[in-house]
Amino acid sequence: MHLTPSQLDKAVIAIRTLLPLEYPADAILRRFFQENPKLGAYDRTFIAETAFGILRHRLFLEHIVDSVTPRSLLLAYLVRFQGVNLRELKAWARESEIKWLPSIKAVKIVSQPLSIQAELPDWLVEKLQHFMPDAEILNLGLSLQKTASLDLRVNTLLAKREQVLEELLQDDIRAELMPFSPCGIRLLDKPAINRHPLFLSGKIEVQDEGSQLLGYLLAPKRGEMVADFCAGAGGKTLLLGTLMHSKGRLYAFDVSEKRLNNLKPRLKRSGLSNIHIQRIVNENDLKIKRLSGKFDRVLVDAPCSGLGTLRRNPDLKWRQSAQSIVELKAKQASILSAAAGLLKPGGRLVYATCSFLPEENQEIIADFRAKNPEFNLLNCSELLAEQRITVNTGEFLQLSPLTHQTDGFFAATLARILHEPKKITEFL
Numbered sequence: 240m241h242l243t244p245s246q247l248d249k250a251v252i253a254i255r256t257l258l259p260l261e262y263p264a265d266a267i268l269r270r271f272f273q274e275n276p277k278l279g280a281y282d283r284t285f286i287a288e289t290a291f292g293i294l295r296h297r298l299f300l301e302h303i304v305d306s307v308t309p310r311s312l313l314l315a316y317l318v319r320f321q322g323v324n325l326r327e328l329k330a331w332a333r334e335s336e337i338k339w340l341p342s343i344k345a346v347k348i349v350s351q352p353l354s355i356q357a358e359l360p361d362w363l364v365e366k367l368q369h370f371m372p373d374a375e376i377l378n379l380g381l382s383l384q385k386t387a388s389l390d391l392r393v394n395t396l397l398a399k400r401e402q403v404l405e406e407l408l409q410d411d412i413r414a415e416l417m418p419f420s421p422c423g424i425r426l427l428d429k430p431a432i433n434r435h436p437l438f439l440s441g442k443i444e445v446q447d448e449g450s451q452l453l454g455y456l457l458a459p460k461r462g463e464m465v466a467d468f469c470a471g472a473g474g475k476t477l478l479l480g481t482l483m484h485s486k487g488r489l490y491a492f493d494v495s496e497k498r499l500n501n502l503k504p505r506l507k508r509s510g511l512s513n514i515h516i517q518r519i520v521n522e523n524d525l526k527i528k529r530l531s532g533k534f535d536r537v538l539v540d541a542p543c544s545g546l547g548t549l550r551r552n553p554d555l556k557w558r559q560s561a562q563s564i565v566e567l568k569a570k571q572a573s574i575l576s577a578a579a580g581l582l583k584p585g586g587r588l589v590y591a592t593c594s595f596l597p598e599e600n601q602e603i604i605a606d607f608r609a610k611n612p613e614f615n616l617l618n619c620s621e622l623l624a625e626q627r628i629t630v631n632t633g634e635f636l637q638l639s640p641l642t643h644q645t646d647g648f649f650a651a652t653l654a655r656i657l658h659e660p661k662k663i664t665e666f667l
């Protein structure tokens with residue numbers, strides 16, 4: 240690694256700006272780069288990768304430095320995790336630092352407490368210990384410290400997966416077919432894919448394989464009425480529209496105008512014409528109430544802690560807390576209840592999060608079913624098997640970076656029964 244003093248100085252400033260983590264790390268860095276337009280592509284990559292690397296290993300790094308400063312964290316990270324040689328740092332590091340740095344190489348990670356080894360904060364380890372043995376927590380934590388692959392979804396309305404793979408390989412982009420998703424391609428490096436003609440022409444989108452599987456679980460058909468209740472910037476909406484062959488009506492609901500606006504250029508590229516974007520004030524918006532009982536399929540990609548995406552968003556373990564999980568849980572239950580009201584008898588709903596905490600997942604489903612006996616639970620593995628996708632995680636879909644090389648995802652599939660039992664009051 241070739242490091243220059245000005246590059247290291249800039250990295251220290253970036254880390255200082257980042258570490259209070261008042262906003263998502265990617266947004267802070269984006270702003271930092273906007274405010275430092277003279278930084279070249281190589282410096283930007285170095286700064287972004289280093290900053291994210293420090294967030295991934297922050298607990299261990301804070302443990303091994305004498306005093307926690309952006310500069311000491313940077314030095315410790317470079318030496319310990321990037322194998323940077325002290326000679327390469329001589330022009331920049333102070334004499335006292337050059338003396339101190341060799342000692343950090345000797346600190347053994349395996350003799351640290353579980354939270355440091357797993358790089359998960361104490362509150363999270365405590366929660367996990369309720370349902371996972373320590374060895375599993377450690378493996379999960381280690382898998383979340385790795386970087387995620389760049390996953391693509393082929394827009395099968397515009398291109399065939401094999402053709403896209405061939406084109407990528409011809410352009411010297413190393414890629415392979417995904418193991419689970421029938422429309423997925425995994426890249427083995429991180430090229431600037433958003434400038435590639437396949438991306439610009441709408442033939443590919445960036446999407447984690449786990450997200451793609453949620454679309455296949457919902458399995459919307461041509462001509463159906465479908466809702467993506469928490470559509471955001473529409474990653475899953477676009478997949479659902481494709482599975483519907485652009486036929487039928489697909490509503491993209493969300494409370495965030497900004498996120499829905501980000502869906503618009505993607506929609507244009509996709510060639511889909513069956514998507515109706517609707518901003519709602521909240522889950523109880525009148526627009527939702529008016530559509531009650533009209534939908535064949537509903538996806539609830541609920542707002543969640545995002546802990547399953549720590550490979551991409553390592554800052555989330557610092558931005559979430561035991562208290563934020565309590566608040567999210569109440570929101571998730573309320574959204575699920577409102578979204579379920581959209582379903583026709585016989586309709587299907589998929590509730591999903593990118594979290595591995597039962598509070599946001601199984602507990603939400605159990606509470607919902609206790610209050611709504613007119614909904615049955617369908618077996619996710621069987622539903623996927625019907626589409627020749629083999630992921631055997633039982634009645635719930637539970638994906639993890641450790642086992643499936645995807646983000647951590649949870650999904651449950653509910654079906655509204657066709658003939659609902661009459662309510663007792665109707666007999667009185």
Ligand SMILES: C[S@@+](CC[C@H](N)C(=O)[O-])C[C@H]1O[C@@H](n2cnc3c(N)ncnc32)[C@H](O)[C@@H]1O
Pocket residue numbers: 450468469470471472473474475476492493494495498519520521522540541542543574
């Ligand atoms: C996990 S993200 C969705 C990501 C999106 N489905 C995708 O594939 O890109 C959750 C979304 O829920 C939205 N949200 C939060 N509260 C909501 C509510 N009460 N009703 C509907 N959407 C809500 C957030 O704005 C956010 O876009």
